[in-house]
Amino acid sequence: MDLLRFTTAGSVDDGKSTLIGRLLYDSKSIFEDQLEAMEESSRRRGDENVNLALLTDGLKAEREQGITIDVAYRYFATPKRKFIIADTPGHTQYTRNMVTGASTANLAIILIDARKGVIEQTKRHSFIANLLRIQHLVVAVNKMDLVDYSEEVYQKIVQDFRNFASRLDNIVEITDIPISALNGDNVVDKSENMPWYQGPTFLYHLEHVYVGGEENHVDARFPVQWVIRPMSDEWHDFRGYAGRVAGGVFKPGDEVTVLPSGFKTRVKAIHSPDGEKAEAFAPQSVCITLTEEIDISRGDTLVKTNNPPQVSQDIEAMICWFSNKPMPPHAKFVLRHTTQETKAIIQDVKYHVDINTLHKIEGVDSFSMNDIGRISLRTATPLIHDSYRRNRITGSFILIDPGTNETVAAGMII
Template sequence: MDLLRFTTAGSVDDGKSTLIGRLLYDSKSIFEDQLEAMEESSRKRGDENVNLALLTDGLKAEREQGITIDVAYRYFATPKRKFIIADTPGHTQYTRNMVTGASTANLAIILIDARKGVIEQTKRHSFIANLLRIQHLVVAVNKMDLVDYSEEVFNNIVKDFREFASRLDNIVDITAIPISALNGDNVVEKSASMAWYEGPTFLYHLENVYVGGEENHVDARFPVQWVIRPMSDEFHDFRGYAGRVAGGVFKPGDEVTVLPSGFKTHVKAIHSPDGEKTEAFAPQSVCLTLTDEIDISRGDTIVKCNNPPRVSQDIEAMVCWFSTKAMPSRAKLIIRHTTQETKAIIQEVKYQVDVNTLHKIEGIDSLSMNDIGRITLRTAVPLIHDSYRRNRNTGSFILIDPGTNETVAAGMII
């Protein structure tokens, strides 16, 4: 079975955690003891119904306030597909948590309260999904029971959202579904109250949406993570390079270039836990052996000779600032990119994006927590990279404060 990673996003109290709870509950993906514990917690809290949000809201503060603060990951499977859910918070001050949860997602669920329609937080989360190159969106118009399951209300919300989404450039697929997470309408089963809706249920769409074409199988990239040198009599001369294929396809006999040295050689064999392979492609983890003895270490990248990546010390990127401390002027930080780690300095903040209006705020020299902006970096050694639009693996990085070891930003190379 293939795997679908998806994230939920929406404003406060739109019902993200309730939707995930309902999905797990109706698809029989929770155990009886979990259900009993949830019923007991709901009773103690004085809730009228079983509070399905308690399945994902695990922090004490989340349960006390009835909100999501941290990213909660849940795993479940149906006969058709395996799923990893990232339940992300809706509050503006937790934008950084949403960026973290959405960074590996194939699909984003944008929840909209049917009573409120498209609001600023809806636009914020859609912009972030677009920035992180999530190409599939599900617009889940929730709480339809509170607007008498009105088709007109649903159509107006979808029209408003599509009008805003037309200004975004990465999203290629938008599916709108009217639901009631509390009552289970159109989540797993078709709703009898919305006979006018002829589209798929929420779960059916998740099971059948095609996301297989999102990996870059054209540009061959293999960041070296570890050099395997057994030093045993059985494997006396073995030298392999282990890592995860970040793009493209590698086969024995392929001519490859090792960057940044520029030496050329050929792939001798591809090893895996299941034995030798005839090919390796993203996102498989394998070990390559080469025909020539070349000095290769962690941080180097093996690429095919066609479509080479960029190799440069000057990087331009969009970043989301995570730290509670504002970005210092010309901050000196550590950058981690694929398996490479080096020093970097922020040279310039070109602009900050107002994620609600998509306007650029220029003339600033710093970013504060949860701000998203465009910056230029200078690294101590050249980075072997692609644009984030072309390859999410070789086009992303994180910035770390060398003094506190705190991750202060996540970046997407332009």
């Protein structure tokens, strides 16, 4: 079975949780006991209809305030596909969760309230989806029932959005669908209220959209995670390198270079408890043995000799700031990249991006929560990396505040 990971983004009250609830409800992915519990809560709260948002709003505070605070992961399957939904909140202060959900998604749903049209949050979320290299967008224009199912209103919103999105260079494909999550129009079943709309329903599109592998199958990269040494009689001299292929394909006999040391050797075998494998590709987790004994440890990376990555201590990157404490100028951080951890110092803040206009704001030297911008930083040890555009795994990093251990920023290498 195929797997599609998507993320939903929207503003407060534009009905995102209701849409997901509707999707699960109409595709019969909600169980009877969940429905009973929901009906019971709705009744207690005095809601007129069953409040489908209660299905995703799992935490106490969320139920009390009627808003989504944290990323919730939802699962459902149809005979065509299994789906993982990262349901992310639309509040300004929780943008970090939107970035989190987007980092592992193949597709993003941008939800727009038909009465409000394209607003700041819509642009912010689209920009983040693009920044994190999500190639497929679904623009769901919701609450069509509240604008009398007007085609004119819908077309204007679609046009406004396309005008904005033409500047988002990573987006490969956009599909627009007019829906009413509350009433179920065009979610799973085709709406009788919008005969002017000839396109697919929301679920049909998710089931059929072609999503090419996000993995890079060209540049062979294997960050070593753990060294396996059984020290047993049976496996006396066994020394295997465990990790998850971050890009490309490895086969026994391939010449590889160990970075950062630069030693060259060959792949002897690719092991698994089910027997040796003929090849390993992203995102498989495997164990590789080499023909020569070389000193290799966690944080080192095996690459094919004829296709090396960048190896550098000076990094240019776009970052998104998560912490509610602003970044001090020339701050020092712990940087995590693949299986490597090193120290990093911010050398320069180049600019912020105004997410409404996509204009650069220069002359800034710090970051506050939700700021997105370009920096240059220097690391204590070289990063074995590719650009994020080329490889999401070897091109991404997080910054950790060494004082609080909090993850304060996410970075994408340029």
